[in-house]
Amino acid sequence: MLRTSMVPMLLVCCGLAAQAPATGEVKRLSLRDAIQTSLQYNLQVDIAQQAREVTRAGVTVAEGPFDWNLSATAQAQRLDSAASGAVYTGGPFAQQTYTTYNRTLTSDLTKNFVWGGNLDLNYAPTYSASQRFITNYPNPGINYIATGSPYTGTFTATYTQSLLQGFGTEVTTAPLVIARKNSESADYTFQLAIINLVATTETQYWAVVYAQKNLQNYQIALQLAQKQLNDNNIRLQVGTMAPLDVTAAEAQVAQAEQNIITGQAALDNAKDALIRALYPNAERPAGLEPTDAPTLSHIQTDEASAVKMALDRRVELKAARVTKDINDLQMSVARNKVLPQLNAFVAYNGASDNYNTLSPVNTDLTSANFPGYTVGLKFAVPIQNRAAKGNLSIARANLRSSELNLRDQQLSITLQVRTAVRNIDATEKGVKAAEKTRYLQEKTLEAEQKKFENGMSTNFNVLQDMTNLDAARAAETQAQINYANAVTALEQSVGNLLEARNLVIK
Numbered sequence: 001m002l003r004t005s006m007v008p009m010l011l012v013c014c015g016l017a018a019q020a021p022a023t024g025e026v027k028r029l030s031l032r033d034a035i036q037t038s039l040q041y042n043l044q045v046d047i048a049q050q051a052r053e054v055t056r057a058g059v060t061v062a063e064g065p066f067d068w069n070l071s072a073t074a075q076a077q078r079l080d081s082a083a084s085g086a087v088y089t090g091g092p093f094a095q096q097t098y099t100t101y102n103r104t105l106t107s108d109l110t111k112n113f114v115w116g117g118n119l120d121l122n123y124a125p126t127y128s129a130s131q132r133f134i135t136n137y138p139n140p141g142i143n144y145i146a147t148g149s150p151y152t153g154t155f156t157a158t159y160t161q162s163l164l165q166g167f168g169t170e171v172t173t174a175p176l177v178i179a180r181k182n183s184e185s186a187d188y189t190f191q192l193a194i195i196n197l198v199a200t201t202e203t204q205y206w207a208v209v210y211a212q213k214n215l216q217n218y219q220i221a222l223q224l225a226q227k228q229l230n231d232n233n234i235r236l237q238v239g240t241m242a243p244l245d246v247t248a249a250e251a252q253v254a255q256a257e258q259n260i261i262t263g264q265a266a267l268d269n270a271k272d273a274l275i276r277a278l279y280p281n282a283e284r285p286a287g288l289e290p291t292d293a294p295t296l297s298h299i300q301t302d303e304a305s306a307v308k309m310a311l312d313r314r315v316e317l318k319a320a321r322v323t324k325d326i327n328d329l330q331m332s333v334a335r336n337k338v339l340p341q342l343n344a345f346v347a348y349n350g351a352s353d354n355y356n357t358l359s360p361v362n363t364d365l366t367s368a369n370f371p372g373y374t375v376g377l378k379f380a381v382p383i384q385n386r387a388a389k390g391n392l393s394i395a396r397a398n399l400r401s402s403e404l405n406l407r408d409q410q411l412s413i414t415l416q417v418r419t420a421v422r423n424i425d426a427t428e429k430g431v432k433a434a435e436k437t438r439y440l441q442e443k444t445l446e447a448e449q450k451k452f453e454n455g456m457s458t459n460f461n462v463l464q465d466m467t468n469l470d471a472a473r474a475a476e477t478q479a480q481i482n483y484a485n486a487v488t489a490l491e492q493s494v495g496n497l498l499e500a501r502n503l504v505i506k
Contacts, residue, residue, distance in 0.1 A: 027285040031205050031292045035501060037278045038201040039194065048193035055179070055186035062179035069110045077102040094134050101150075103127040114169045116162040125153035125361055149354035155365040158347040158374075164339040171336045174329055181326045188319040191505055195315065195497050202488045204274045209290050210481040211270040215263035217473040222256035224445075224466055229253050232459060245459035252463050259470075294484035296431050301421045306494050310417045311410060313495030320406040327399040334395035337388040340381030347374040413493070420490040427483040434479035438472040445469050 029037075039045060079100040085093065109121040129150040166172065229249040235241035271288050279285075311317060349372035352364035364370060382388070445465040451457035491497040498505065 025285050026287040026289055028289045028291050029205075030290075031202065034201050034205045034274070034278060035198055035503075038197055039503075041279055041281055042197055042277075043280050044193055045190075045197060048190045052183075052186040052190045055183040058179045059176070059183050062176040065112055065175070066114060067111075070107070072105070072107040074105045075103070077104075097133045098130055099133075100130040101128070112172070114173050116167045116169075116172050118160045120156075120158045120160075122156045122158075123153070123365075124155075125151065125358055127151055127358075149356055151356065151358050151361050152354045153352045153358075153361045153365060155350040156347060158345060160343050160345040162341070162343055164342040165336055166341070167336075170329070171333055174333045177329060178326050181322050181329075185319050185322045188315040188322070191315045191498070192319075194503070194505060195492060198497055198501060198503070199488055199492050201277065203485055204270075204277055205290060205292075206294065206481050206484050208267070208270045208274050208288065209293060210477060211263065211267040212290060213293075213477045213480075214474060215260065215267050217470065217477060218256060218259040218263045220473070221466065221470045222253065222260060224469075225249065225252040225256045225463075228459075228462060228466070241459070248459060248463055252466060256470075294480045296428065296480070296483060298428065299424055299487065299490070301424055301490070303418055303421045306421055306490075307414050307417045309496065310413050310494045314413055315495065316409055317406070317413065320402070320409050324399070324402040324406055327395065327402045331392070331395040331399050334388070334392040338385060338392055340379065343378045345374075345376055345378065348372070349374065416493045417490075420486065420493040423486045424483075424490050427479065427486040430479045431476075431483050434472070434476040438469070438476045441465070441469040441472040 077100075079098075079102075081098045081100075083096050083098070085096070104124065104126045106122070106124045108123075111119045113119070127150050161167075229246070229252070232241055232246045232249045236243060236246050275284055275288055350365045350368055351370040351372065352361040353370070355361055445462070445468075448457050448462050448465045452459065452462050488497070491500045
């Protein structure tokens with residue numbers, strides 16, 4: 001596997017834009033460059049990041065119920081009315097009109113506490129004055145002020161505490177805890193998107209390298225076949241070879257040329273797939289030229305240690321554990337909802353005398369000159385409570401489902417790691433075996449060519465050895481790519497891919 005040193009990269013997710021046309025430049029691209037480019041422009045990374053931002057904002061939303069809430073209402077009122085009757089008992093009849101002026105200010109401050117309590121503070125000063133006008137007694141037009149001290153007010157403070165349903169920090173803070181858990185889960189989802197993207201990018205990059213090396217093998221095969229054909233033509237001219245042998249050599253050249261055409265198309269397709277993956281919403285180069293090649297490096301792996309590391313580090317398991325924690329909390333909340341409501345409350349009610357100005361009213365209220373107190377309990381419960389019981393059954397089933405899903409993922413990841421460990425060992429041995437096979441096929445072809453030149457072999461044997469060498473080269477290239485992909489799969493399966501590439505997620 002390529003072991004280039006990668007500087008820590010800040011993952012920058014660009015906004016969605018229209019795909020730009022390709023430029024005329026052919027870009028030389030290392031594996032590190034490919035990973036950096038994919039992280040910079042990939043749309044799925046951008047989507048995962050935006051989803052993470054949504055869940056982070058959800059934490060702030062869930063904190064809202066514990067904010068202080070202030071409300072205030074101010075109003076002014078005038079009421080006119082009229083009445084006919086005696087001004088006093090036994091007095092003369094008179095026409096009377098009344099005008100009443102009311103001004104009120106009501107301010108309310110509330111706060112919910114995490115232990116299930118609620119505080120409500122209410123301040124309500126008032127102004128109320130009325131005026132009477134008599135039209136014909138004894139002197140028409142005289143006004144009488146009915147209210148001489150129009151200002152008064154009240155102040156109340158009420159604290160309510162849940163004793164059964166809604167009691168305790170676990171229940172009251174459940175939405176906030178769940179929001180934080182969801183934010184944590186979104187972080188894991190974002191990390192998983194990065195991990196999958198890096199693994200996919202490496203696979204696509206090695207696919208281009210394979211196609212490139214395969215095309216080079218076809219070109220070498222064409223050179224050997226062409227040389228053999230040229231030599232056979234010389235022998236045919238001097239009369240030491242039959243025309244049929246020349247025809248067989250021509251067929252070998254034609255097959256090599258056909259392989260080059262197929263290999264070139266495969267290389268172009270692999271490059272195009274990588275370009276489209278790396279530049280979905282940015283200016284794309286006209287072509288890519290990979291600069292790295294897979295290298296064989298022995299990786300000492302212990303299956304038990306690799307499984308343990310995977311169970312500790314895999315983000316899928318971390319996300320599944322978060323889901324289980326959320327469902328566990330939701331079941332606790334649902335169990336609490338089955339309880340009846342029993343609330344204790346205590347209230348202070350401060351009153352004021354009537355004054356001509358507001359200041360003495362506030363003095364009465366702040367000095368508690370006219371106090372009043374209320375203490376009580378409030379009990380409520382649905383008779384059958386079927387909604388709460390049904391929600392509890394749902395929560396219990398969700399918790400069990402998350403437990404089973406966690407266990408299923410643990411078993412699946414364990415199998416992935418074991419498979420990846422075995423594949424590393426098998427592909428490493430496969431590379432060595434393929435190298436040895438290719439080397440021996442080269443020596444076999446050289447020996448057969450010398451024998452052919454000395455008249456001790458046939459053209460058929462030489463061409464057959466060429467075909468075998470072509471297959472050996474292809475097998476060696478495939479083995480190298482298999483090993484590179486196996487290393488990626490192992491690091492991904494144990495949850496170490498980002499660290500192995502020196503990637504830092506922010």
